[in-house]
Amino acid sequence: MDDLSYQSGYGNTFSSEALPGSLPATQNSPLLCPNSLYAEQISGTSFTSPRNLNLRSWLYRIKPSVTHEPFKPRVKGKSFLLSEFNQCNSSATPTQLRWKPIDIPSSPTDFIDGLFTVCGAGSSFLRHGFAIHMYTANKSMENSAFCSADGDFLVVPQKGRLWITTECGRLQVSPGEIAVLPQGFRFSVDLPDGPSRGYVAEIFGTHFQLPDLGPIGANGLAAPRDFLAPTAWFDESHRPGYTIVQKFGGELFTAKQDFSPFNVVAWHGNYVPYKYDLSKFCPYNTVLFDHSDPSINTVLTAPTDKPGVALLDFVIFPPRWLVAEHTFRPPYYHRNCMSEFMGLIHGGYEAKADGFLPGGSSLHSCMTPHGPDTKTYEATIAQGNEAGPFRIKDTMAFMVEVDFEFLEKKLKPLLGFPLFVLCCVVGVLENSWEDFECDQYNDVLIRVKERFDSK
Numbered sequence: 001m002d003d004l005s006y007q008s009g010y011g012n013t014f015s016s017e018a019l020p021g022s023l024p025a026t027q028n029s030p031l032l033c034p035n036s037l038y039a040e041q042i043s044g045t046s047f048t049s050p051r052n053l054n055l056r057s058w059l060y061r062i063k064p065s066v067t068h069e070p071f072k073p074r075v076k077g078k079s080f081l082l083s084e085f086n087q088c089n090s091s092a093t094p095t096q097l098r099w100k101p102i103d104i105p106s107s108p109t110d111f112i113d114g115l116f117t118v119c120g121a122g123s124s125f126l127r128h129g130f131a132i133h134m135y136t137a138n139k140s141m142e143n144s145a146f147c148s149a150d151g152d153f154l155v156v157p158q159k160g161r162l163w164i165t166t167e168c169g170r171l172q173v174s175p176g177e178i179a180v181l182p183q184g185f186r187f188s189v190d191l192p193d194g195p196s197r198g199y200v201a202e203i204f205g206t207h208f209q210l211p212d213l214g215p216i217g218a219n220g221l222a223a224p225r226d227f228l229a230p231t232a233w234f235d236e237s238h239r240p241g242y243t244i245v246q247k248f249g250g251e252l253f254t255a256k257q258d259f260s261p262f263n264v265v266a267w268h269g270n271y272v273p274y275k276y277d278l279s280k281f282c283p284y285n286t287v288l289f290d291h292s293d294p295s296i297n298t299v300l301t302a303p304t305d306k307p308g309v310a311l312l313d314f315v316i317f318p319p320r321w322l323v324a325e326h327t328f329r330p331p332y333y334h335r336n337c338m339s340e341f342m343g344l345i346h347g348g349y350e351a352k353a354d355g356f357l358p359g360g361s362s363l364h365s366c367m368t369p370h371g372p373d374t375k376t377y378e379a380t381i382a383q384g385n386e387a388g389p390f391r392i393k394d395t396m397a398f399m400v401e402v403d404f405e406f407l408e409k410k411l412k413p414l415l416g417f418p419l420f421v422l423c424c425v426v427g428v429l430e431n432s433w434e435d436f437e438c439d440q441y442n443d444v445l446i447r448v449k450e451r452f453d454s455k
Ligand SMILES: O=C(O)Cc1cc(O)ccc1O
Pocket: 292, 293, 294, 330, 331, 332, 334, 340, 351, 370, 371, 399
């Protein structure tokens, strides 16, 4: 892919034409569209949502999406995803959990086959909840596109760039950037660097938005202009056997068609995929004493109807200066009514001297005590009150904070129970206020995946 051009601005209504004159000038659905294109609306909110929340785009395409063969269940990879969490398919534990980075498979695996659910809560059917997935992949998707009918995908690449073709155009996303692929948009992922790994936060029943800034004022944190939407790009070739893989209720379905879904010549609207470079984030923080709550670093938020309560906040811990006086500067020890999933994109994380690795994750469910590990605590105390300004470098951690109790997806009933026993035994043996490391989960998960791959 050459260098791409983007359109800037969060929540804007954009217009884009890959062929000039392809957008109808005065209406959305003329009897005959310019260049004989088909007009198709994609709605991200109900038709009657208030205007300030209403999301929809009009796509002008060579062939309408409906011209496909019927959807059928896709068997391969089926059991790795979940969008309805209950105590039969998932388990809840107040124990602190931490995972090592998942190994990238050596057998050919694309983004769809390498995607698996780690945890979540709620239900896509009831349009309330979320899921955390991870992906490990080593090859580009071929003659296929993916789409989640369940919710918006916020993708956080940790290793390897993602070249994402969407119906609105193309996005090049590097580790350190994020991409949002809203519910229903079809996309295909190419891996220019080969082995790739990353995280996905999926939300059901709502969409991401920029947080309010309150007393911070009109500027700061993630600036609207740094969010980049694609420009129209299309593929008009005949593509026999092209497969749409649609995630619906956590299950994968496939439908064949003889054309690429990336056949949109022009589009306009405010329901769009976009990307954001986390290094553009303008952090606000303590300038005198005490440690700020992490909400100060919210990049994007997905609201609930409860005032001030997010369904899911995407929060980062970027490089920044620490200057607080007579203050314990790392994250404080705490228990939270919200639940916290964390990942590390690169470098180290300020609360964990050991064990939390790039590509790894941690899970602290609601009211589970957590905080800095012993080494971090001791090093901080050793610096004493005289610690001067200090710049945290080479770091990019993130937290997904949710208003749910996390449920961890069970692997397979047979493996799940012995694993649970193993985790309990190791947990008891550790008997420590430091995070309990659940490496066994990683190993078992890889083995389960291999078993499925070989079928
Ligand atoms: O638990 C964590 O490491 C995340 C976190 C960071 C922080 O600076 C304050 C609170 C918090 O939950």
